[in-house]
Amino acid sequence: MSGLTYCATAHVQRTFEQLMNGLPTQLKDKPQVILLAGGNTTFRNDTDRELPFRQESNFYYLTGCSVPGSFLLALYQPEQTDPSTRLSVKLSIPAIEVADLMWSVPPPTIEEAKQLFDVADIAYSSELQSAIDSLLESHPEAVFHTLPRNSPLFPTHTATDAYLLSSLHRTRLIKDENEISMLRRANDISSRAHETVMRVLGNAVQGKILQGNGAGIDRPLLPGEWLIEKEAEAEAIFVASCRREGAVHQAYLPIVAASKRAATLHYCCNDRDFTWGPVKPHDHLNHGALAHGPAPERQLEPQVLLIDAGCEWDCYSADITRTMPVGNGGKFTEKSKQIYSLVLEMQQKSIATLRPGVHWDTIHLLCHQILVEGFLSLGLFKGSKDEILRSGISSAFFPHGVGHSLGMDVHDVPSASKPVDNTTIPQDNVGHPKFYTYLRLRLPLAEGMVVTVEPGIYFHEHLLKAVEESEYVNHDLLKEYREMGGVRIEDDVLITSDGCENLTKVRSDVEWLELVCSGEI
Secondary structure (H helix, E strand, O other): OOOOOOOHHHHHHHHHHHHHHHOOHHHOOOOEEEEEEOOOOOEOOOOOOEOOOOOOHHHHHHHOOOOOOOEEEEEEOOOOOOHHHHEEEEEEEOOOOHHHHHHOOOOOOHHHHHHHOOOOEEEEHHHHHHHHHHHHHHOOOOEEEEEOOOOOOOOOOOEEOOOHHHHHHHHHOOOOHHHHHHHHHHHHHHHHHHHHHHHHHHHHHOOOOOOOOOOOOOOOOOHHHOOOOEHHHHHHHHHHHHHHOOOOOEOOOOEEEEHHHHHOOOOOOOOOEOOEEEOOOOOOOOOHHHHOOOOOOEEEOOEEEEEEEOEEEOOEEOOEEEEEEEOHHHOOOHHHHHHHHHHHHHHHHHHHHOOOOOEHHHHHHHHHHHHHHHHHHHOOEOOOHHHHHHHOHHHHOOOOOOOOEOOOOOOOOHHHHOOOOOOOOOOOOOOOHHHHOOOOOOOEOOOOOEEEEOOEEEOOHHHHHHHOOOOOEOHHHHOOOHHHOEEEOEEEEEEOOOOEEEOOOOOOOHHHHHHHHOOOO
16 A cells, blocks of 8 residues: 555545536536445356456545445535535445355455545445435435436436536546555556566576476476566566566556567557567577577567556556567667667657646647657658648657556546547647547646656558658658567656656666666666
């Protein structure tokens, strides 16, 4: 745990304040009720085998409670001038059943729950219906705001789900001190997991891990002997590192993509071998101890390995991407280093620009400007920078948004991050409308927001078809880059009062990456 109290009651208060701001005038003077259902344990297909449980994000935000089958009932009376009576919050948890004691971990008792959760009034779920009936009787004009919609448990004659979710998203957009501490913890654990994969790769380059060592003789391989030759093996080491540090869940399905597959943005098959080729005459790299395995008839071809993965800590997410060299003695090839360095420049200059008031579209456009300048310098583009930007062709190489909100969910609070009616979008940006098609964040930044910064450059065969006839592309030179797949670098960043703070700790500079992935440090 973070050591700080999870301030659930404060989250309820802030959510009601947002809710009141969004209500039509005729509802503002009425008592407001939030009735929220937590998640339930689900089962695989038609069996009694439990699937992993993770609490629904909005419910956890308002309660800090991860007990399946729980409910929140909160009353806000705007006419009350005394703050102590304006808000009341009740948490309902299931009672312990005999089967819970035999088959699984039972829910807490009422007394235990009062020590665990920042809610004063806690009762058993069996009493919830009478509490709802009592509230309807004492406050017949109350407006019930419910999630999820259409629950048979919830009253229907005064219930609405039109305002609550958007209010929760606006409230969750700005993180408090406790939330930031949990995001730090998720980033710390995930940063170490990324570095662990890199160091295992480096040990193999140094011959400290050999193919088949210990296997098939008298014992299985131990974790320190694992040799990474497949995407799945890299994923296994990442997840094991997180789990070892107490992170129960991954924030999303890890993306572990080697070689050309690194061009697929949400590739999550993670089921392919690294790319191997025959040993070439006069080859001096990747043989013997550097072969990543002793087989003399093959060598590990130079390639990149892109890992986009992050764990959760108490329902708060990390989202980190590192692209590392594999083969070539743990060093980038000349062309992969060129592209990696350009993506790193895109990210570093973006982070240096972050501060309250800066619109996210401005950051996104900055990345396209740097990409175009870099491609012109490399000779991949030709012509005028402004003409190329207006043509939109850079979106074939950088098709996604530069980042998104991060919090309890990895693509956090979408309705608040990208409002439908947004008059704040800069109107004088030079660029093409297709740059902004896939942005998940289109807001001016504010203190307390946490965002990812994740530029990338990809050579995806399908996407490149859109620029096959472009006069701005050096098509002959482009052929030399197509096989490398792609590069993405992603960090999680907190917006502060006068700038930002990078929460991600694993380094991404070329010198350090190559030293680690080659096993030299």
